[in-house]
Amino acid sequence: MNKSSIAIVAVLALAGGFAMSWIISSGKPIELEAGTWFGDQARALPEYELLDHNNQTLSRASLHGKWNLIFFGYTHCPDICPSSLQTLSDMVAVIEDPDVADALRVYFVSVDPERDKPEVLASYVGYFNPAFTGATAQMDKLKPLTRSLGIAHGIRNRVEGNPVYDVDHSAAIVLVNPKGEYAGLFGAPHDAVAMARDMTRIVEHN
Amino acid sequence: MQRFFLLLVLLLPATGFAQLEFSDAWIKNLPAAVPVRAGYLTIHNPRSRAVSIVALHSEAFASVEIHQTRMQDGMMRMDPVPNMTIAPGATVHLAPGGLHLMLMQPAQPTRPGEVRRITIEFDDGSMQTLELTVRK
Numbered sequence: 001m002n003k004s005s006i007a008i009v010a011v012l013a014l015a016g017g018f019a020m021s022w023i024i025s026s027g028k029p030i031e032l033e034a035g036t037w038f039g040d041q042a043r044a045l046p047e048y049e050l051l052d053h054n055n056q057t058l059s060r061a062s063l064h065g066k067w068n069l070i071f072f073g074y075t076h077c078p079d080i081c082p083s084s085l086q087t088l089s090d091m092v093a094v095i096e097d098p099d100v101a102d103a104l105r106v107y108f109v110s111v112d113p114e115r116d117k118p119e120v121l122a123s124y125v126g127y128f129n130p131a132f133t134g135a136t137a138q139m140d141k142l143k144p145l146t147r148s149l150g151i152a153h154g155i156r157n158r159v160e161g162n163p164v165y166d167v168d169h170s171a172a173i174v175l176v177n178p179k180g181e182y183a184g185l186f187g188a189p190h191d192a193v194a195m196a197r198d199m200t201r202i203v204e205h206n
Numbered sequence: 207m208q209r210f211f212l213l214l215v216l217l218l219p220a221t222g223f224a225q226l227e228f229s230d231a232w233i234k235n236l237p238a239a240v241p242v243r244a245g246y247l248t249i250h251n252p253r254s255r256a257v258s259i260v261a262l263h264s265e266a267f268a269s270v271e272i273h274q275t276r277m278q279d280g281m282m283r284m285d286p287v288p289n290m291t292i293a294p295g296a297t298v299h300l301a302p303g304g305l306h307l308m309l310m311q312p313a314q315p316t317r318p319g320e321v322r323r324i325t326i327e328f329d330d331g332s333m334q335t336l337e338l339t340v341r342k
Contacts, residue, residue, distance in 0.1 A: 078244035123239040168281040
């Protein structure tokens, strides 16, 4: 055996060891078709306080008890945001097990609090699905949440007094588990059927 | 030779001055509280030369522009695409998640099934009007 084959065997053994320890420590790891599962490494989120479309407080405690899918966007976004919300609505519709569908909640969090007042959010999210909740908060209250989830967003071409400006935002859908922890991420583009299968797997696994 | 010229004369209107072909033209409906809509369509250029869109007009919206959604620095952003050029024989798809018509401030609330007209002005001075159907 020469030096390079010894190195290859060593690397393979090491990789195999890691794989085994991963399988043993996590029981049955979930493989997602449409996203990334942090599962057993779910991360606690800081305290936050948003206002939902019914003028009710949305805090860390509000997310307890169900699986929460959160999409960040803004209502003046005619292309990506309607597509994503439609996908989320279609996803809920194709979930076959009513217990799984019942275990889910969908949130649309606006990163454009100046234009997206609760009444605008109510009409916007209600258009896609009356069960969805819209929420937002002033930037200083919103940033701790978006930063801890790794959701980038920013306002561009803002001129004082002009209501037309651009809002850039991550198109990822965040999964928060029933303990209010950051547990997964679905990157764009989103597929309703694949996400429905993933969410069924997650809810039934836990 | 005569036959060749006859063929040329017959083909010229088809290749040089033919109308652009629009299909699958629709508007994604949104509630009245939101003052923007996206429009989508497929454009085919049957001509033997490239065509650029220099302006878009509509009585149904305060302004109409072509925008493109793209990912940059982990964020989705929209930017105007002035003078979009369609190569000879090419087909361009304006579809969700990419190129789209940015329709600002509808004159009337939109409802599924309704039709809105948009006029497209090309770099050769010609214009064509197309109809987009509002969809849920």
